[in-house]
Amino acid sequence: VADKTYDSTTTATPTFTISGLIGSQTLTVTGTATFGSSNAGVQTATAQTVSLANGTKGGLASNYSLSAGQTDTATISQKALTASMVVADKTYDSTTTATPTFTITNGLVGSENLVVTGTATFSSANAGSRTATSQTVSLANGTGLASNYSLSAGQTDTATINKATAIVSATKTYDGTTALTSSQVTVTGVAGVSLDFALSRTASLGYYSGGKWYWNISSGFANTTVLNNANVVGATYVSLGNLTLIGGNSGTTTDPNNYVLPASNASAYNAAQVIPKALTATVAAADKTYDGTTTAAVTFTVAGGLVDSQTLVVTGTATFDSANAGSRTATSQTVSLANGTNGGLASNYSLSAGQTDTATINKATLTASMTVAGKTYDATTTATPTFTISSGLVNSQTLVVTGTATFGSSNAGTQTATAQTVSLANGTGLASNYSLSTGQTATATIAKATLTVTGVTTNVTYNASSQTNSAATVTGKQGSDSIIITGYASGSNAGTYNDNLTTGSSAASNYNISYTNGSLVIAKAPLTITGATTNVTYN
Structure with a gap:
């Protein structure tokens, strides 16, 4: 079977050679054959029909028979195609790479079609009118098989590399x-x-x-x-x-x-x-009263960076390094610019936070009420106060308040006490963050003290003069009070004289006084009468 070029059919062109003839007889053999596939490649062809015709030297076709079915291999070659190429204009990209489109112009069998792709390069990468030449082409199946065809590169076209x-x-x-x-x-x-x-x-x-x-x-x-x-x-x-x-x-x-x-x-x-142009600024922090927060009230001043006479409004936030009372450093945390005058637009500038200043967090002032316990007269004005903070504490903080107070008088009765000192101690809050003044007042009762006056019995001997009892004992005297006792019994003649003790009205105002009277016992004096012997002369 002869080789052929792909034509989409299985038709083969066979040549038969006979064996089995008698003597030197010859016959003419013709017939048909088909390839097992119409596609390009090495294919096997099989005889489909054979026909004998008379030959020479007495060879009569009628004397012989020949069956079909003989086989042979042959090559179906790919069919060469021709194609044109169109290259698209492109923008300069420093490469010679072109973008081609291929069109098959000749060689396809029947109505078959294929997909053609490939690469192309321009003659120069620079902007201008350039010739592009295909470098590779590739066939892909369409309605036909790409493997049945061949296409060489080398097509050319002109396109523009735009600047x-x-x-x-x-x-x-x-x-x-x-x-x-x-x-x-x-x-x-x-x-x-x-x-x-x-x-x-x-x-x-x-x-x-x-x-x-x-x-x-x-x-x-x-x-x-x-x-x-x-x-x-x-x-x-x-x-x-x-x-x-x-x-x-x-x-x-x-x-x-x-x-x-x-x-x-x-x-x-x-x-x-x-x-935005970077600005510099200073910050001034205002003193404040302790409020339990680190929030600082600040005023910003642009120190440098504004163009010409432009102005801006600067606001922001700042925090103290501690919420506690004392001298504290405030540091700005945020800054915000707003439009100012003379064309000053906030969007044209930037300002970072971080400016610092020192200010004082003053102690918060508390108010407090005071109650004073009643007491028994002790000759002093000392009072025992209890303080209750009535306002000024931040949030739910607590403190311990102690102090001293004195009554306006040490005497028994209803007296007014005034706080003389107050002292704060930490509770859930810190005492150092608060101040509390003195001067709170309260009334309480100073009850009379108990005073016992006990007389004694004094035994003396009649001496022809007036004698007085003394040395009563006083129990319950307070402080340096001077208790003057009167009412001692006195007498000059022998006998018993009872006291009628009293301390006077000044002591009575501060004391509940009980008396136990004593007595003065004057014993008779011993009298001895001794006669004398008197010698006289009779007269």
Whole structure:
């Protein structure tokens, strides 16, 4: 069986050779054969019909028989295709990669179709009209099988590599103007490569003619590249003005001929940012009364950084390093800027927290009530007070209050006591965070003390003069009270005289007095009468 080129059929072209003929007889053999598959590759062909015809030397076909079914292998070759290629225009990307579309122009069998893909490269990566040549082609099944066909690369087409749009960006710190300097502008190209630029055009060689070089002269040399807006909020793009791409290496990603500048409007290729200008500020913390919190009331003053005569309003929060009373350091925790005057916009500035100042957390003033216990007269004004804080404690804190108080008089009766000293001690709160003044008053009763006056019995002997009892004992006397006892019994003649003791009204006001009277016993004096012997002369 002869090899053939793929034609989508199984038809084979067989040639038969006979064995079994008698003598030198010959016959002519023809027939048909089919491949086991119509697809390209080494295929087995099988004879389907055979036909004998008379030959030579007496060979009559009618004398012989021949069955079909003979087999042989042959190759069905892939059918070569031709194709055209169209390459899409692209934007400069520093590569020669092209995007081709292939169309099969000849070679497909019947109505079969295939999918053709491949790669192509431009003759140069640089912007301009470029020839693209296919480098690889690949066939994929359509209604036909790709394996039955072949397609060579090498197709060509012309397309344009358009100049890439350079990316212009500007960043500056707010200064109240739209002006830009070269250091504040960046121009980048493909893959972020930095492109050289000038913000004001200068004279440059233009063209050669008639044996002379002619200069291109820009009209004016001013830098007209500015921000569209001077403010942080509002600055979105660069108004390019006289910005021009310069320098670079020819044929590379830095070649200005491969780029165009973007339009002077906000886009992915033209962006600007104004960074808020950092301010410095001082903070003044106000003294406060202890309230159990570290919250500080502060006033901010901008110390530096404002542009021209602009002003801003600065507010914020601050906390003391301790909530307790004393000299404390306040540190700002948050700051907030608000628009001021003369064009001062808060959005154009930044201010960090952290400023410090020293202020005093004064002790909280308490009020308290006092009760005083009644007592028995003791000749002193000392009172025993109990204090109750009535207001001023922060939250649910508690303190222990002690102190001293004195009555207005030490005498028995209803007396008014006044606090002389108070002392605070820690409870659930700290005593050092509070103050409490004295002066609280309360009334209480000083009860009379018990005073016992006990007389004694004094035995004396009659001496012809008046004698008085004495030495009564006093029990219950308080302090340095002077108790004057009167009513002692007295007498001059022998006998018993009873006391009628009393202390007088001054003692009676402070004491409940009980008396036990004594007595004066005057015993008769012994009298001895002794006669004398008297010798006289009779007269």
